Amino acid sequence: MIVADVMNRNVISIAPDATVEQAAKTMLDRHISGLFVVDAKGELAGIVTEGDLLRRDELGTQRHRPWWLRILVSPGRQAADFTHTYGRQVKDVMTPDVIAVAVSTPLEEVVETMEKHRIKRVPVVENQRVIGVVSRSDLLRYLIGHARQTSHAATDDPTIRTTILDALEKQAWAPVTSLNVTVANGVVDVWGTITDGNERRAICVVVENTPGVTKVHDHLVTIEPYYGTVIDSPDEQR
Numbered sequence: 001m002i003v004a005d006v007m008n009r010n011v012i013s014i015a016p017d018a019t020v021e022q023a024a025k026t027m028l029d030r031h032i033s034g035l036f037v038v039d040a041k042g043e044l045a046g047i048v049t050e051g052d053l054l055r056r057d058e059l060g061t062q063r064h065r066p067w068w069l070r071i072l073v074s075p076g077r078q079a080a081d082f083t084h085t086y087g088r089q090v091k092d093v094m095t096p097d098v099i100a101v102a103v104s105t106p107l108e109e110v111v112e113t114m115e116k117h118r119i120k121r122v123p124v125v126e127n128q129r130v131i132g133v134v135s136r137s138d139l140l141r142y143l144i145g146h147a148r149q150t151s152h153a154a155t156d157d158p159t160i161r162t163t164i165l166d167a168l169e170k171q172a173w174a175p176v177t178s179l180n181v182t183v184a185n186g187v188v189d190v191w192g193t194i195t196d197g198n199e200r201r202a203i204c205v206v207v208e209n210t211p212g213v214t215k216v217h218d219h220l221v222t223i224e225p226y227y228g229t230v231i232d233s234p235d236e237q238r
Contacts, residue, residue, distance in 0.1 A: 001107045006139060007124050007132035013038040016045050016091035020056075023048050023090050034121065037094045042129040046094035053093065056085060100125045103132070110134060155212035157183040164188065164213075167206050173199065174206075181207070186214035193221050 013036045014023055023035055027050065034049035083092050100123045101110055110122060114136065121135035155163075161183045168174040179192035188207050194200055200220050207216050 002103070003101055003105045003107065003110060003124050003132070003134050004103045006107065006141075007103070007134040008138055009132045011036060011038075011123070011130055011133050013130065014048070014090055015039070016089065016094070018090045019088055020053065020090065020093060023093075024053060035090075036098070036123050036130060036133065037090055038130055044098055044100060044123055044125060044128070044130050046091070046096040047098045047123075048090050048094040052084075052095065098123060100130075101134070102126065107139070111139070157185070160186065160188070160210055160212045164207055164210050167210065168203070171202075171206070174203065175199065179203070183213075186212055187217065188213055188215070189217040189219060191219045193223050195223060197222060 012026070012030055012032060014026060016037050016039060026035060027033065034047055036044060037046040037048055039045045087093055099113060099117055099119065101113065103124050103126050105124075113122060114120070121133055123130050124132035124134060161181055164181050164183075165176075168176050168179060175192070175194055178194075179190070181191070182189045188210075190203060190207060194203070200218065200222070203220065204216055204218055207213055
């Protein structure tokens with residue numbers, strides 16, 4: 001799965017010479033927390049977010065450093081802070097360095113990028129032009145659509161059983177030699193012994209993710225790894 005499969009091509013952007021007020025109004029009207037800044041050539045110039053507008057003179061929240069800290073901060077940095085606080089154009093407050101991805105980037109890499117940099121959205125570029133955006137909400141929408149499509153998948157009971165057993169065999173943690181499953185009209189009964197409580201839920205997750213499964217009955221029994229003592233089972237707990 002790549003970015004092109006889930007990205008939103010309707011990119012809400014703003015020009016670098018737009019006013020700060022226009023940026024704030026656009027974010028409020030569109031119910032979003034950030035805007036990509038795109039120049040006249042369609043190339044990505046930066047990003048402006050709600051956080052960029054917090055330290056503003058209009059709000060009376062401009063940064064006030066103690067005198068001793070001002071001595072340590074370079075004049076250039078102080079000038080940049082002044083522009084960020086009092087500047088009237090988006091280019092004065094935006095963050096110029098934006099993390100972007102190519103249209104063919106795998107979704108796994110996109111998620112890793114979001115987690116690493118703690119960001120909610122990533123622009124998608126092609127030949128330096130912004131052609132889309134992928135956000136956390138886009139990933140959630142795909143997740144919902146995929147789950148709905150899977151839940152409607154029609155398959156017969158023998159195929160369901162074979163799929164479950166094959167999936168379990170691929171998991172190094174699964175005690176496949178002590179497991180068995182039966183399937184009737186999409187309802188799966190899971191039997192066997194496990195040595196760790198985490199295995200119980202993981203096995204059920206494998207079953208639940210199998211197309212065609214409508215319900216799961218857990219009959220797994222937990223035993224001591226070396227002594228064979230029964231610790232718990234679903235029947236005992238009920």
